[in-house]
Amino acid sequence: MTLGPIAAGLVVASAAIIGTLVYRSASSSAPSFSEVLRDDHGGTTTEDDGAVAEDDGALPGDVTVFDDEYPGVANLDPDLLQALREAATDAADDGVEFNVNSGWRTPAYQNQLLREAVSKYGSEEEAARWVATADTSPHVAGNAIDIGFDARAWLSEHGAKYGLCQIYSNEPWHYELRPAATDNGCPAMYADPTHDPRMHNDGHVRPSRPDPGDPAGLSQA
Numbered sequence: 001m002t003l004g005p006i007a008a009g010l011v012v013a014s015a016a017i018i019g020t021l022v023y024r025s026a027s028s029s030a031p032s033f034s035e036v037l038r039d040d041h042g043g044t045t046t047e048d049d050g051a052v053a054e055d056d057g058a059l060p061g062d063v064t065v066f067d068d069e070y071p072g073v074a075n076l077d078p079d080l081l082q083a084l085r086e087a088a089t090d091a092a093d094d095g096v097e098f099n100v101n102s103g104w105r106t107p108a109y110q111n112q113l114l115r116e117a118v119s120k121y122g123s124e125e126e127a128a129r130w131v132a133t134a135d136t137s138p139h140v141a142g143n144a145i146d147i148g149f150d151a152r153a154w155l156s157e158h159g160a161k162y163g164l165c166q167i168y169s170n171e172p173w174h175y176e177l178r179p180a181a182t183d184n185g186c187p188a189m190y191a192d193p194t195h196d197p198r199m200h201n202d203g204h205v206r207p208s209r210p211d212p213g214d215p216a217g218l219s220q221a
């Protein structure tokens with residue numbers, strides 16, 4: 001069956017409704033319907049049938065941190081990717097390969113994962129323990145990698161030396177770059193993503209630093 005424009009529209013609308021429900025459970029101020037809808041249109045490469053493509057960050061099996069031809073790898077933050085490649089080069093001496101289960105993702109791909117998680121776990125609250133929204137996911141920002149099983153034990157032991165840290169106790173595959181870890185070791189883990197303050201924004205992008213012409217930030221009120 002081929003989805004016509006009306007059916008495809010319904011899929012997008014359903015996604016927006018689910019996204020809104022998740023936001024409501026995670027935050028007291030939900031984004032407007034149009035904001036969620038716009039996010040869902042953020043990934044222009046998603047095929048009409050809703051399947052994600054490699055341009056969305058989807059990866060086939062056996063992709064390594066050196067496989068630049070895949071956007072899911074190539075669009076990772078350059079510093080994260082460099083640290084991963086340094087670690088993978090050293091790990092290869094121990095016979096360990098750094099496969100990438102998931103890296104960078106488009107908002108559309110992230111939203112699909114969230115829909116699947118809501119279906120799998122049965123509630124928005126439980127899904128939020130495993131999958132972030134497109135607005136909060138470090139994967140969408142290119143700042144996280146889900147590492148293949150074979151490298152997890154090696155990274156758990158040696159990752160901090162490269163600034164590579166597990167962030168959530170319930171996700172032994174999810175690594176991000178924490179540069180200070182090379183000196184201080186990795187920070188304490190959050191039990192799961194719902195404990196991560198980054199997951200509690202209200203969907204609105206804030207300036208990362210004060211406007212230099214307005215040091216008190218008064219114009220942002």
Ligand SMILES: [Zn+2]
Pocket residue numbers: 139144145146173174175
């Ligand atoms: Zn992850």
